[in-house]
Amino acid sequence: MGVMHGYEINFVFGEPLNTEKFSYTKEEQELSMRFMRYWANFARTGNPNKNPDGTYTSDVWPQYTQATMEYMNLTVESDYYAGASRIGTGPRRKQCSFWKKILPNLMAAVADTGDQVMRWKQEMNRWENEYIVDWQLHFEQYKKYQAYRYADSENGQC
Known part of the structure; x- marks a missing residue:
């Protein structure tokens, strides 16, 4: 299912880096650094991949478009196996298909009953x-x- 909306806030604001108060893992601290970098880059330049010095992040977060529907999974490194991509396409495509195609067709079929x-x-x-x-x-x-x-x-x- 993934993480609920809003749970990323702790990582965006660096909570895992406060080792005196919290006991996050090293991987979670690195994830927090990535979150902060992407959010700061986006706020500064409008592009989460573009660093302040003009270079780009090693993991490129693709721009979401209707045509490609690409998104980036942001999670700890151990969740990925060698060669796995962080980029996915069509998030929850099957679930959305129910609401966009199946249910409207069903409603149309029974509208005259x-x-x-x-x-x-x-x-x-x-x-x-x-x-x-x-x-x-x-x-x-x-x-x-x-x-x-x-x-x-x-x-x-x-």
Whole structure:
């Protein structure tokens, strides 16, 4: 799932670097340094990759566009295996597909079912409040009858 929105704030403001008050790992301290560098670079230049001296960061954070939908995973180094990329594409594409494609198509398909749904609700109400009540009454009578028959057969009265 990833990290909830807002949890990065501690890293942006360098909390892991305060070793007297907190006990973050070395990797988390390095992650905080990356966060601070990206945020400061972006505030200064509008580009998170461009350092104050004009050089660029080693990990390039791609600009998000509708066409590429690239994003950067910011996490500790041990979360990556050798050669793994920090760049992903189409975040939560499958989950978003439900809201953007599947649900609208479903809503369109059932939009004209007003009368059918109303009839179904009426029938369901009748079933719940009349038919099932009547069935339960008859079933209870049937069970009593079966119990009497069983008792009679035990007494030899068939």
